[in-house]
Amino acid sequence: DIEIPESHPRYLSLLTRHRIEEGVEKGITSKQGLIAEGRGEAFDYLLGEETIPSADAAARAAAARLLLAEHPVLSVNGNVAALVPGEMVELADAVGADIEVNLFNRTEERLRAIADHLRDHGASEVKGLTADGRIPGLDHERAKVDADGIGSADVVLVPLEDGDRAEALAAMGKVEIVVDLNPMSRSAQSAAVPIVDNIVRAVPNVTAHARDLSDASREELERIVETFDREAALREAEAAIRGGELA
Ligand code: ATP
Ligand code: MG
Numbered sequence: 001d002i003e004i005p006e007s008h009p010r011y012l013s014l015l016t017r018h019r020i021e022e023g024v025e026k027g028i029t030s031k032q033g034l035i036a037e038g039r040g041e042a043f044d045y046l047l048g049e050e051t052i053p054s055a056d057a058a059a060r061a062a063a064a065r066l067l068l069a070e071h072p073v074l075s076v077n078g079n080v081a082a083l084v085p086g087e088m089v090e091l092a093d094a095v096g097a098d099i100e101v102n103l104f105n106r107t108e109e110r111l112r113a114i115a116d117h118l119r120d121h122g123a124s125e126v127k128g129l130t131a132d133g134r135i136p137g138l139d140h141e142r143a144k145v146d147a148d149g150i151g152s153a154d155v156v157l158v159p160l161e162d163g164d165r166a167e168a169l170a171a172m173g174k175v176e177i178v179v180d181l182n183p184m185s186r187s188a189q190s191a192a193v194p195i196v197d198n199i200v201r202a203v204p205n206v207t208a209h210a211r212d213l214s215d216a217s218r219e220e221l222e223r224i225v226e227t228f229d230r231e232a233a234l235r236e237a238e239a240a241i242r243g244g245e246l247a
Contacts, residue, residue: 012049013041016083016200023082027113030105033079036160043181044198046241051205054236055197061228062157062177062193063095063209064221069155069175072097073127077104080159080199081114085121087203092123094210097157100149101128104162106141135168143168150174157206159199161187179203183237194230196237 004014020037023029051059066072074088074097081088081101092099101114108129115126131144133151142165145151150169158166159179163186170176170190178191179202188194195202213221 010049012198012200013044016198017041019082020079023078026082026117027110028117029078029082030103030110032105033077033082036079040160040181040198043241047181047196047237048240049198051197051201052237052240054233055195055202056205057228058193058195058230058233059197059202059205060209060213061224062195062206063213064216064224065155065175065177065193066091066095066097066157066206067210067213067216068218068221068225069095069097069153071153072155072157073150073153074099075102075150075156075158075161076100076114076118076128077102077160078110078114081117083200084203085118087200087207089118089122091157091203091207091210094207094214098149098153099123099126100146101126102145102150102158102165104142104165106144135165135172137168137171138164158187159203163187163190166190183234183241188234192230193228194234194237196233 004011020029072095074092076088076099101111103110111129118126127146127149130146133145133147134143135145150156153174155175156169157177161178166178166187167190176191177193178187179195179199180188181198183196
């Protein structure tokens with residue numbers, strides 16, 4: 001194991017990179033996940049490695065959507081499992097959501113390794129291995145979901161999702177919450193609630209908002225959902241990346 005001094009100016013970035021590396025070694029993250037991590041880091045650097053106000057508003061809207069849902073599901077892939085396994089379990093508990101493993105490069109071995117990893121971090125039930133449901137409009141392997149998981153969810157959180165699947169899930173009428181550092185990616189563009197933030201900051205932030213809203217009325221939650229402006233959030237994130245007030 002490497003030791004990263006917490007005083008290092010880019011501590012979080014180094015820690016994140018190290019967790020992804022470990023994920024690959026443990027067989028939970030794919031090699032493509034390393035590339036996705038690199039792209040994410042570049043955007044995070046430009047964002048100032050902080051949660052911008054519009055991302056915080058999106059996190060609050062996401063919490064409200066999850067609390068209002070009949071059947072919310074949190075989707076976990078290899079990068080998410082490596083970076084925030086315990087944090088995803090905490091969010092699932094806070095909003096009463098199911099957890100489902102979903103992989104771009106689907107292998108039984110990796111599915112099982114991720115499910116075990118999530119259970120090691122406190123998950124009681126992990127979906128995604130039954131694969132008896134399909135997302136219309138995608139090729140066979142990409143289309144697989146659990147019928148009683150994402151297949152029947154009304155609200156889905158899909159962090160770091162591939163653009164095709166994000167669009168197909170939105171086309172199925174699901175309310176989609178995406179965490180993606182690139183506001184221009186199709187995943188962020190197709191989301192009802194795009195959270196443009198690093199997943200290591202975004203997931204605990206959604207959980208904190210959910211806890212804060214645990215006693216809120218339906219009317220209050222609905223008001224938060226209605227006043228959130230996805231176009232403005234995407235615009236503000238892009239402006240921050242392009243250079244803040246210069247944009
Ligand atoms: P598309 O336009 O089809 O969505 P893409 O470029 O987004 O394509 P991928 O490389 O599969 O395709 O997506 C990975 C996405 O995840 C990138 O947008 C990247 O910025 C984002 N990402 C990577 N690491 C993180 C992270 N830690 N937190 C949030 N987002 C991340
Ligand atoms: Mg994408």
